Amino acid sequence: xxxxxxxxxxxxxxxxxxxxxxxxxxxxxxxxxxxxxxxxxxxxxxxxxxxxxxxxxxxxxxxxxxxxxxxxxxxxxxxxxxxxxxxxxxxxxxxxxxxxxxxxxxxxxxxxxxxxxxxxxxxxxxxxxxxxxxxxxxxxxxxxxxxxxxxxxxxxxxxxxxxxxxxxxxxxxxxxxxxxxxxxxxxxxxxxxxxxxxxxxxxxxxxxxxxxxxxxxxxxxxxxxxxxxxxxxxxxxxxxxxxxxxxxxxxxxxxxxxxxxxxxxxxxxxxxxxxxxxxxxxxxxxxxxxxxxxxxxxxxxxxxxxxxxxxxxxxxxxxxxxxxxxxxxxxxxxxxxxxxxxxxxxxxxxxxxxxxxxxxxxxxxxxxxxxxxxxxxxxxxxxxxxxxxxxxxxxxxxxxxxxxxxxxxxxxxxxxxxxxxxxxxxxxxxxxxxxxxxxxxxxxxxxxxxxxxxxxxxxxxxxxxxxxxxxxxxxxxxxxxxxxxxxxxxxxxxxxxxxxxxxxxxxxxxxxxxxxxxxxxxxxxxxxxxxxxxxxxxxxxxxxxxxxxxx
Amino acid sequence: xxxxxxxxxxxxxxxxxxxxxxxxxxxxxxxxxxxxxxxxxxxxxxxxxxxxxxxxxxxxxxxxxxxxxxxxxxxxxxxxxxxxxxxxxxxxxxxxxxxxxxxxxxxxxxxxxxxx
Numbered sequence: 001x002x003x004x005x006x007x008x009x010x011x012x013x014x015x016x017x018x019x020x021x022x023x024x025x026x027x028x029x030x031x032x033x034x035x036x037x038x039x040x041x042x043x044x045x046x047x048x049x050x051x052x053x054x055x056x057x058x059x060x061x062x063x064x065x066x067x068x069x070x071x072x073x074x075x076x077x078x079x080x081x082x083x084x085x086x087x088x089x090x091x092x093x094x095x096x097x098x099x100x101x102x103x104x105x106x107x108x109x110x111x112x113x114x115x116x117x118x119x120x121x122x123x124x125x126x127x128x129x130x131x132x133x134x135x136x137x138x139x140x141x142x143x144x145x146x147x148x149x150x151x152x153x154x155x156x157x158x159x160x161x162x163x164x165x166x167x168x169x170x171x172x173x174x175x176x177x178x179x180x181x182x183x184x185x186x187x188x189x190x191x192x193x194x195x196x197x198x199x200x201x202x203x204x205x206x207x208x209x210x211x212x213x214x215x216x217x218x219x220x221x222x223x224x225x226x227x228x229x230x231x232x233x234x235x236x237x238x239x240x241x242x243x244x245x246x247x248x249x250x251x252x253x254x255x256x257x258x259x260x261x262x263x264x265x266x267x268x269x270x271x272x273x274x275x276x277x278x279x280x281x282x283x284x285x286x287x288x289x290x291x292x293x294x295x296x297x298x299x300x301x302x303x304x305x306x307x308x309x310x311x312x313x314x315x316x317x318x319x320x321x322x323x324x325x326x327x328x329x330x331x332x333x334x335x336x337x338x339x340x341x342x343x344x345x346x347x348x349x350x351x352x353x354x355x356x357x358x359x360x361x362x363x364x365x366x367x368x369x370x371x372x373x374x375x376x377x378x379x380x381x382x383x384x385x386x387x388x389x390x391x392x393x394x395x396x397x398x399x400x401x402x403x404x405x406x407x408x409x410x411x412x413x414x415x416x417x418x419x420x421x422x423x424x425x426x427x428x429x430x431x432x433x434x435x436x437x438x439x440x441x442x443x444x445x446x447x448x449x450x451x452x453x454x455x456x457x458x459x460x461x462x463x464x465x466x467x468x469x470x471x472x473x474x475x476x477x478x479x480x481x482x483x484x485x486x487x488x489x490x491x492x493x494x495x496x497x498x499x500x501x502x503x504x505x506x507x508x509x510x511x512x513x514x515x516x517x518x519x520x521x522x523x524x525x526x527x528x529x530x531x532x533x534x535x536x537x538x539x540x541x542x543x544x545x546x547x548x549x550x551x
Numbered sequence: 552x553x554x555x556x557x558x559x560x561x562x563x564x565x566x567x568x569x570x571x572x573x574x575x576x577x578x579x580x581x582x583x584x585x586x587x588x589x590x591x592x593x594x595x596x597x598x599x600x601x602x603x604x605x606x607x608x609x610x611x612x613x614x615x616x617x618x619x620x621x622x623x624x625x626x627x628x629x630x631x632x633x634x635x636x637x638x639x640x641x642x643x644x645x646x647x648x649x650x651x652x653x654x655x656x657x658x659x660x661x662x663x664x665x666x667x
Contacts, residue, residue, distance in 0.1 A: 235555070235574060270557070432578035436555055439574075439607065457607075457639035464609050468577040513610040513647050520646040 031059040035171050048178050049081040056171045057083050060164055062152035064132055067175060068095060068102050069140075069148035073251060073290075077102050077149060084153070085130050093124055100124055102149040105137040109146055111169065112137050113160050127153065134158040138169045140176035147176050190250065199228065206230055208302050208440055209238050212390040214398050214412040218248075218364070224409035225252030225293075226362045229260055233267045236302045236440045240415045242360035243295040244314065246336075248409075255291045259284065259337075263297070273299050277310045277334070277345040284338035291338040296360055300352060302417050303444050307352035310345050312337050315363055315377070320393075322355030322419070324385040328377065354448055357393070357416040359384055364408035365401055376401070390414040420445040423487035430471045430482055430499070438467050438484060442495075449488045451542045458521040459540060463495050465514040466536040470499035473534075493540050500533040555579045556605075558586045565596035566666050568659060572604040575612035584615045588622075597629035597666035601659055608640045613647050620653045630654075631662040 034055050053065045064084030068077040075097035079088035087093075098107035101120070105112050114120050114135045117128060127135070130153075137151035150172040160168075199215055209230070217224040225245030233239045243259055245252040262283050266276040277297050284291040294314040298307055309317060309329055313336035316328040334345045352358070359380075366376030383400050384393060394414055402410055424445050428434045439460050446456040463484065470482040482499040518525045524539040556573030567590055575583055591598055600616065602608065616632065623630045632655045634641050644650065656662040 268554070432576075435576045435578050436574060439576075454639060454642075458642065460607070461609055461643055464576060464607075468609065468611065472577065513613060517610055517643060517646055521643070 031167055032170065034059065035167075035174055046081070048182075049175060050083075052171055052175050052178075053081045053083045056150075056152060056168065059167065060152055060160075063155045064127075064130060064153035065151070066102075066153075067140075067148060067150050068093075068106075069179065070097070070106060070146055072249075077106055080148070085126055085132075087126055088124070091126070093126060095124060101127070101135055101137060102151060105139055105149045105151065106146050109139050109141065111139075111165055113165070115159055116157055131155050134160070136160040136165065136168055138165070138172045140172045140179065142176045142180045147179055150175060190253075200230065206232055206238055208236070208417065208437075208444065209300070210390055210416045210418055211240075212394045212414045214394050214410065216364075216398070216402065216406075216410040218407060218409050224248060224411075225256055226364065226409040226411035227256045227260060228360065228411050228413040229263065230413065230415060231264060231267075233299065234270070235436050236443065238300045238302065238415070239263075239267055239297065240300060240358060240360060240413060241295065241297045242314065242362060242411055242413055243293050243337075244362045244409075244411070246292040247290060251290050255284070255287065255293065258287065258291075259293055259295075272347065273297055273308050273310050274345045274347045277312055277337070278343070281312065281337045281339075281343055281345070282341050285341040287338065289338075293337045295337055298358060298360065300358065300415065300417060302354075302440065303447055305351065305353050305417075305447075307350045307356075307358060308347045309350060310334065310347050312343075312345060313339075315361065315366060318359040318361075318380060318384055319350065319352065320357040320359065320385050322353055326381050326384045328381065352417070354417050354444070355419045357384075357390055357414055359393075359397075359412070359414045361397075361413075362409065362411045364406055364410035365397065365412055367408060368403050369407060370403075390416050417444075420448055422449065423485060426484045427481050428467070428484065430480060432468070432471055435464060435467055435471070439464060442484070442486065445486055446493070449493075449542075451488075451493065455540070455542045459493055459495065459538070459542075462518045462521040462525075462538050462540075463497065465518050466495075466497035466538065469514055469536075470497055470501065470534070473499070473501040488542075491542055493538075493542055495538045497536045497538075498533060556583055558583065558590065559604075560590050563599075563663050564667070565594070566599055566663055567591050567595045567597070568599040568601060568663065570601040570604055574607035575605065575615070576607065576609045577611040580611040580615045583612075584619065587619065591623075591628070593626075595628060597631065598623060599631050599633060599659065599662045599666050601633040601662070602640060603633055603635050603638070603659075605640055608643060610647070613644065613649060616649060617652060629666050631656060631666045633657070633659050633662045 049067055053067055057065045066082040066085055066088050067080050069080050070077055077095040077097065079093040082088040095103045097103050117133055117135065132153040132155060134154040134157055135151055137149055139149055140147040150168065152168060211230050213228060225247055228242045230238065230240045241263060245255045259280065262280045266279045284293060295312040296314040296317055297310045298317060300307055311332040312334040316331050318326055318328050320326045329350055332346065332348055335343050366380050367373055368376060379401055383397055386393065386396060394412055397412060426441060428438060442460050442463055443456060446459060467484065482497065485496040487494050518538060522538045522540045526537040528535040556571060556575050556579055559570040559572055561568040569587055569590060620630050630653055632653050634644060634655050636657050654665055656665055
């Protein structure tokens with residue numbers, strides 16, 4: 001609230017109305033009312049600026065007026081509204097901060113008056129071309145930040161009075177508040193829209209994975225740079241990642257958008273995870289210094305039950321094993337993305353048995369003003385295990401770890417590969433694209449039953465043939481799905497594929513190879529073709545690998 | 552979403568060596584076939600289809616290989632398949648009798664030599 005050089009205080013509307021701007025004569029009071037007119041608040045942003053400029057010209061009997069706003073990312077002032085010198089806006093006049101008249105007002109954050117321009121240095125030749133002789137400029141300030149500059153000019157030499165200076169500052173305050181409100185509202189609208197689009201909404205669609213997420217920006221009206229994502233990168237391999245872009249606002253959100261796209265693109269191209277991160281790093285370096293980002297990139301291998309992790313300067317992932325033991329993965333040395341194009345990243349591999357949960361988060365979850373980071377991490381480790389699923393876990397973490405005083409955004413994503421039941425019952429849409437997903441689930445189920453790779457392959461192929469047939473012949477109305485049931489008992493696998501169509505061995509496409517393959521790969525194959533559908537039962541004895549110590 | 556299978560091409564003179572990386576089933580066999588035919592063109596004398604990186608091949612994929620064998624034969628182009636010894640897909644290929652229709656070699660070099 002404190003203003004720098006001139007010692008005034010700037011605040012909301014009520015404060016301005018009572019400020020002793022000048023001797024209380026009726027003229028000034030009338031002027032004040034015109035500037036603080038509540039009706040102005042209902043004008044759209046641009047029209048409000050035009051209207052304020054017009055009124056200030058009338059009140060101060062000025063020949064020209066201009067309002068310039070500071071660029072969001074560069075030290076430049078851009079003309080936004082003008083009167084008498086409309087070309088300023090039309091020509092898109094830009095004034096570097098610190099240079100010329102407006103540039104000096106902004107840089108020095110103080111009122112500047114020039115009685116005669118004849119020998120003043122001006123960066124904007126427009127002012128002189130227009131024949132302006134005298135200028136009065138004030139900074140637009142909100143909470144000590146410079147938003148821009150408002151100046152008025154006279155075509156005849158003129159000495160502005162203290163009351164006129166105060167009045168112009170009052171208009172500047174009014175404009176600054178309006179701009180700030182408009183920009184906050186715009187940022188909030190953008191923040192919500194961006195975060196809606198940037199943070200994936202449909203993570204539940206990742207097959208074979210439970211995902212829970214939480215996102216809490218530090219303040220409602222500011223864009224955060226925290227981000228998470230989860231997607232399948234190869235059959236049975238699922239990427240779960242969290243990143244934290246340094247800074248806030250639109251710039252951070254833009255970096256976040258690029259990061260998300262780049263990460264997905266490089267990952268789907270099939271690069272190893274360390275290479276994916278290295279490529280994203282080089283891209284971030286090219287985007288400039290605003291693109292510094294910490295990232296933890298994990299790939300869950302659902303079948304091999306491992307977790308591959310690449311860390312770029314991010315807090316360590318937490319893994320809760322199926323027994324409920326929680327431990328942080330060891331920190332790796334990778335530096336944040338966008339720091340150096342030469343940075344190298346390495347993947348570490350950790351066991352991730354089915355039923356484990358990996359928790360990725362941004363530092364807002366574990367950092368608070370009141371405690372050291374170690375305490376926050378320990379609280380996370382102690383709080384994560386507990387009753388209920390991962391949604392309950394996330395709720396618990398947020399309730400116990402995120403304080404009222406948080407200064408930073410919080411992003412949290414927990415992912416768990418649930419153990420598959422025995423017997424297993426699944427239902428699938430009759431769409432060829434689900435064949436790969438059926439195989440994923442079946443492979444994992446077989447691995448969890450300790451079936452060896454070669455035998456598992458045979459069972460998966462046989463089941464795949466039965467499923468493909470169920471899908472190919474899904475021509476009846478209402479026949480949208482088929483079912484796969486699997487049970488293992490005493491070393492015998494029994495799989496049943498049920499659909500509501502008639503069994504037909506494909507002729508044109510597969511040349512009748514499906515059924516002979518099933519018979520060759522399994523011990524027993526039964527096809528029951530009934531009026532209400534087809535049931536294919538596949539059975540095979542599997543030799544379980546010897547357990548340790550049993551020879 | 553993810554691509555189930557990729558065709559990685561390598562040319563050795565008139566021979567196209569195409570590695571089938573990934574999984575082939577009823578959802579992508581036709582697409583894989585189109586990509587192979589496009590890569591092969593008329594100028595190639597032979598196709599070496601490298602199934603070493605193929606992690607899954609069902610009857611739709613096997614039928615594709617049979618069909619390619621017929622098509623190439625009709626155009627007097629040779630087809631040679633690479634299947635490493637002990638690969639899971641070797642058993643399914645054996646069941647379908649593909650070895651009777653197409654020459655199968657355990658590695659790319661042997662296959663290229665046979666195709667040349």
